[in-house]
Amino acid sequence: MRVNKKWRKLGWRHPLWDYIRFCSVVQRQRQEQRDAWVERLRNNGHMEIDTDTSLPVPKEHVKLFFAYLESRKADFEHAKCVLPPGASGGLAGRPARRHTRRATPVNHCDCAHNPLPVETRRRYNSS
Numbered sequence: 001m002r003v004n005k006k007w008r009k010l011g012w013r014h015p016l017w018d019y020i021r022f023c024s025v026v027q028r029q030r031q032e033q034r035d036a037w038v039e040r041l042r043n044n045g046h047m048e049i050d051t052d053t054s055l056p057v058p059k060e061h062v063k064l065f066f067a068y069l070e071s072r073k074a075d076f077e078h079a080k081c082v083l084p085p086g087a088s089g090g091l092a093g094r095p096a097r098r099h100t101r102r103a104t105p106v107n108h109c110d111c112a113h114n115p116l117p118v119e120t121r122r123r124y125n126s127s
Contacts, residue, residue: 004071010064019047019057019065042066 010016026037041047045062046054057065 007068015061016064016068020068022047
């Protein structure tokens, strides 16, 4: 994976990373609770800590938070699709099969997040 410079420029002390860590706890809750928490943050700009406590989150941080979640999801999907066929077993809870290394990088992904030019992808995938 390549580092996204947009997120790196924020620095490790940016409040976004605190929001992301807290969100990882919320993600373990029931679906209804997760959805309600996300909607309150998106609509009201408040991060609910418990039923009686919430923290105001600046609008620009809310936008950044949701942009990061979308980016993270897209990066994960891209990572899954660049794996050689049959190698995604590790992502599904099974050990991945071993593949021999090729001199040319194989990039099976044709998604919009693929950093290789289309012609390069076609050339790699046809070999």
